[in-house]
Amino acid sequence: MDNTTEVILEESTDFTVPSGDDTADTKTENTAQKTTEAADAMASNTEGDNVRTAVPEESPELSEQLDENLVKVLPITVMDGRPAREAGEEANQETTEILGASEPTSRSSGGTTAITESIGILAICIVGILFILTLGAILAMRFRKKRSVQTEEETVRTGLVRKKQTPPTGQSKNRGGIRIGCVQDQGRREEQQDSFGHSSPEEPMLSEKGLLAVVADGMGGLNNGTTYSATAVRTALQSFWSYPPEKSDEATLLRVLKTAREAVRDTGLTDGGTTFVASLIRNHRLHFVSVGDSRICLMRNGGLIQLNREHVYGRELDDLAMNGLLSEQEAAQDRQRKALTSYIGKEDEILIDRNISPIPLYSGDKVILMSDGVYGALHESELAELLLRHKDPREGAAAVRDAILKKQNPHQDNLTIVILDID
Secondary structure, three states, rough: OEEEEOOOEEEEEOOOOOOOOHHHHHHHHHHHHHHHHHHHHHHHHOOOEHHHHHHOOOOOOHHHHHHHEEEEOOOEEEEEOOOOOOOOHHHHHHHHHOOOOOOOOOHHHHHHHHHHHHHHHHHHHHHHHHHHHHHHHHHHHHHHHHHHHHHHHHHHOOOEEEEEOOOOOEOOOOOOEEEEEEEEEHHHOOOEEEEEEEEEOOOOHHHHHHEEEEEEEEEEOOHHHHHHHHHHHOOOOHHHHHOOOOOOHHHHHHHHHHHHHHHHHHHOOOOOOOOOOEEEEEEEEOEEEEOOOOOEEEEEEEEEEEEOOOHHHHHHHHHHHHHHOHHHHHHHHHHHHHHEOEEEEOOOOOOOOOOOOOOEOOOOEEEEEOOOOOOOOOOOOHHHHHHHHOOOOOHHHHHHHHHHHHHOOOOOOOEEEEEEEEE
16 A cells, blocks of 8 residues: 655745845745755655655746745645545645545555455465365265275175075075074984074065064973974064064064964963064164073173073072072072073963163174073183184084083083174
């Protein structure tokens, strides 16, 4: 912004000059000299600022006045694009008349220029930021795509996905993120009274309904255990396949249990019973329901967690001992500890165990359903070690069976294990 210095010559009427040509000429010359010196001094003070001297055009009338009167030099004012405040409105008007034209002030011009430059810089910054964000988004998309391809190649290479390979009998695979391993053995019993099953792991059922797995253990102390367990498992799976999904997975499991219990009752048999444990996995969320002493566990980060509560008399004994109504020794030595307090086939009301809120599942988790022939033969630490050692669920299930049979227990019960591995 230019600072403009104006030197204004104004006719003096403050005093009278004595007559005499020499005196008048001398004073006129002195006055002109002082005017020149003042202008030079102001020019040196502005240090490079533009100096504009407003001098009235020569005319005969003005020359005569200058000869007769002393010219007074008004104080020089540096005006930053504005009229001199000290001169007042009259000086402003006279200055405009002497200049003969109105020019745009340097303040307006300079302010507009500064604003324009600021807007330009801001626009450049915004464009730069948008460019950087766009470039970052493109690079991120390419990285995710490349990572996805690498992950898929690694999955195939490590054997997590085995294309064109038929699983062995009693075992199946899941192409939608769940691999399944199932093993069953009669043990030292006269007949196999355990039953198990699971829904189709193929699409579109897996996405639409989820994966249902069921284990039922027929009661060996009663008759018709085999019929009861097989009927419960078969009816549960048929109900799951036939009916559309309920409003919630929890409601679906309750319906499955109800139809299984009704089917067992409809057999007309009066002596017998079976345990029942079922899990439903959909969208990496787990719901379960159980009746009796069959277990469902979650294997995560090397730890084995039992999810359900067994319906056995031993639980009631332990509660009595905890409340001081029975000694711990008496509770531990009771011969009826393993007696079932709830099972399918019971005429009156039954106890069930279930989760109301879904359990989130993550890659690497394992959901294990098993009869008492498994956890009754292996300690939890042994079972966890076998499952950790054998990552593939089919290999893990086979390893569990082999470890149990290796113990050569003469009273080994029927054993059944279903392993659901979450990819």
